[in-house]
Amino acid sequence: MTAPLLDAHRLVKRFGDFTAVNGIDVQVQPGEAFGFLGPNGAGKSSTMRMIACVSAPSEGSLHMFGLDAATHGAAIRARIGVVPQLDTLDTELSVQENLWLYGRFFDLSRAESKRRTKELLEFAQLSERADSIVDNLSGGMKRRLSIARSLINEPELLLLDEPTTGLDPQARHVLWDRLYRLKQQGVTLVLTTHYMDEAEQLCDRLVVMDQGRIVAEGSPRSLIEQYATREVLELRFAAGTNDQQTAALAGIGERQEVLPDRVLVYANDGEAALVQAHDRGARPESALVRRASLEDVFLLLTGRSLVD
Amino acid sequence: MSAGLLRIIPPAMVVRRPHRMIERHIVAYRRQWLIVVSGFFEPLFYLLSMRAGLGDLVGTVSVGGREVPYDAFVAPALMASSAMNGAIFDSTGNVLHRLKYSRIYDAALATPMSPADVATGEIGWALIRGQLYAISFLVVMAALGLTNSWWSLMALPACALIGLTFAALGFLGTTFMRGWSDMDMVTTLTMPLFLFSATFFPISAYGSWAWVVQLSPLYHGVALVRAANEGVWTASMLGHVAVLTAVALVALTLAARRLDALLRK
Known part of the structure; x- marks a missing residue:
């Protein structure tokens, strides 16, 4: 070197x-x-x-x-x-x-x-x-x-x-x-x-x-491989009800993040996680499966609280 | 500069490229030459008004044992004051803009330029501009018959020293300003200097308050320019030179330090 x-x-x-x-x-x-x-x-x-x-x-x-x-x-x-x-x-x-x-x-x-x-x-x-x-x-x-x-x-x-x-x-x-x-x-x-x-x-x-x-x-x-799963399921619920979803979603995927505007479910198979969430009675207004990105790593490592 | 000296002088204080700053100003002011020219008129108007109005009323004033007409008495003082005002003008508002708003000093310090280069360059520029005004003022004085001998030319280095002192003070003061509103302080501070530095009447007129007048750096500048114009030199001139030089050196050193502290946190 x-x-x-x-x-x-x-x-x-x-x-x-x-x-x-x-x-x-x-x-x-x-x-x-x-x-x-x-x-x-x-x-x-x-x-x-x-x-x-x-x-x-x-x-x-x-x-x-x-x-x-x-x-x-x-x-x-x-x-x-x-x-x-x-x-x-x-x-x-x-x-x-x-x-x-x-x-x-x-x-x-x-x-x-x-x-x-x-x-x-x-x-x-x-x-x-x-x-x-x-x-x-x-x-x-x-x-x-x-x-x-x-x-x-x-x-x-x-x-x-x-x-x-x-x-x-x-x-x-x-x-x-x-x-x-x-x-x-x-x-x-x-x-x-x-x-x-x-x-x-x-x-x-x-x-x-x-x-x-x-x-x-x-x-x-x-970094993505080390800190995130392959896919991420993004769920949007009615405003202000994100925190109430944690019970329904518990155990799905590897972990969840509750953000102010959406709930992220980290899973290697996003579609499967979405089916699971539905089976448990979660009714998101919208759902999206995407590949994990650096942003997920960033959120995990630096916390989600708003830093001024 | 030898390596030994470099070890003693902190890097922020090394002066090597002040002329780069001056070059930048020459280019910038090519577009704003009217502003440069306008600085010449203010002291000229003062001089003409003093000559036309006050001159007849006051008559003569005693300088170094000689009786001189009032306009010849006041002209060197106006020249010294304009050296001060020009230097202050260049080293406050313009410096504040570059320091806090366009932030070109930040840009300069990202290069091999040192804070002392920037401070010295700014003060050097104020000096150059001040000398241009001083020369033109002296030409007008000569044309009006207010100069006495070739000694009057010594008013130019005297004005350079005044410019140096006040540019350094102005720059130092500006490093403490928080914003444009603090610029009002500049007039508040320079106006009394202009009025009470034995500018319009001899120091004897101040009676027992003369020592206060002597605290004004401008007083020492006025004394020098007046002596040059009269061609009357006494040992006390060395004292005036020493005061101005000392103030200039201290202010310049502090200004470079402040710039270092502000921009290289």
């Missing part, structure tokens, strides 16, 4: 009395697409900020490209690209100025920065908007510009914090396509998301975080 590109050991981040990240171990290999999954407040963004070398770990060690993040922050930042959760685009500049001036922060020559700007505008499908003021762009365009900007230093590692939150489905697919291309070019991707489809699409390997800790690790498929 090659040396890990990212190597975090017992990483802790505290803000006063609050522990946002509570001793996580993470290794990412070059070329991998790695995801941090977790509900809001799980510690994903704090972890990303430490990896981006803009936030010092409270404890533990963090090495990137074999360099100690505590002492080589600037050298590490020179080799990574960051797409923050909220756009930090320069609203006083045009699209292309946002790119080439950012390149200057990485000490690129003006000519080189402008050359790369041209390429990146193509890549982000923004060539026609090169002279637009950033404020006039759509959400999807701004996101693509953020990604283009993060690539100006030709990073070996790209950090994306919830890259597609708030985008419409078309814009998300365009973005996924661009990220997939980068991955094929050998760029290592580390991203956070709470969209399970995004994680399944993009990540070779991921960790699920909850309350500052890593609660599971593996490929999307292996």
